[in-house]
Amino acid sequence: MDRLPPDRFPEVASLFHDGCPNAAMLHATLEGRVPGIVIVDNASQPTCALLQTEYYSFTFPSHPIPPTFLNQGLNHLLNDRPVMLVWDPQHADQPPPEAQKTLERKQLTGFDISSQPHEDIQVPVGAMLSPMDSGIIPKCSWHEQLVHAMGSIERFLTYGLGVCLIKNDEILAEAYMCFWGNGQAEIGVVTHEDHRNRGFGALTARHLIELCEERGLDAYITCYTQNRTLIKLARRIGLDHQRTYQLHLYGSDLANEIDDLTRHQP
Structure with missing residues (x-):
């Protein structure tokens, strides 16, 4: 499990699905406009990755992502901060690890x-x-x-x-x-x-x-x-075009913070 320096983030862009939810946030981080971190399986020749933004710990998995790496990567990130995993069931080969809380979101385009x-x-x-x-x-x-x-x-x-x-x-x-x-x-x-x-x-x-x-x-x-x-x-x-995706929350502090946020939305 290796952490990439920011100047190498663009090297792993091809590992992520272009059509993933919140893709603008993903690419803004990969391109260095907003702060975040990237961990990979092998810094010399990465084949899978997790990207986490500073903003609410939005965490994007590469596609496809091996279950073993996903589990290890989530545990690695949880050593420092909570995780909010962005998950598109339509493009996933298997469900993610069980989360403390799962929320549904909509992305509206068109x-x-x-x-x-x-x-x-x-x-x-x-x-x-x-x-x-x-x-x-x-x-x-x-x-x-x-x-x-x-x-x-x-x-x-x-x-x-x-x-x-x-x-x-x-x-x-x-x-x-x-x-x-x-x-x-x-x-x-x-x-x-x-x-x-x-x-x-x-x-x-x-x-x-x-x-x-x-x-x-x-x-x-x-x-x-x-x-x-x-x-x-x-x-x-x-x-007027919409898609539904999921956020899987890991870490009690983040789950409580998101609970408070959603309660105050109209």
Whole structure:
């Protein structure tokens, strides 16, 4: 069991399935834009690998992955931190080791940039869509999540992309793109509590997706299956293709943290 230095991460990119869930996060880590680690069976000539992001310990298995290496790799990672294993049952030859908790997520894709937005997805009077900068980010609801994902605000401004809907210096909604790679981009969106159910999140997310498309990136949204609000928003802006995959949680601290996160989702 060997750990690769970051400058060798691109060498193992071909070991991972291009169509895996959260692929933008995987490739952003392989390409050095977000922090993470990679362990392999043999540093001289790797044939299988596990990649773990700093962000919530998302852990990606190479494909295919021998059960023995998967078990050993998970135990190795658990010596330092919990594991959240990204698992696509459709492309797995066998189930993963039994986890403390298993959650289902959806990935929503299929945006058509030539499609017209709903009539109600319009910038409200007196508001504007503004790119995120170093002055706006500390005021955002998810600025701590952003730093967790990217490592710093400076890294987000260098590699990421964000948009806020602002009116009278108040942020109404915000959308982020922290992870991109291999032609894909993963976005997140949040509407501030006092301004929900007015289409502001859909407006902001669609604008960010259009910016991603202009950069040659196919955008997608992921969420837990119980987050019906975000699934509805995604479909409203044209992300109407969906797939279901699993997160297998190993490590009690992470399981409790994710429990708290999912309880507070709409």
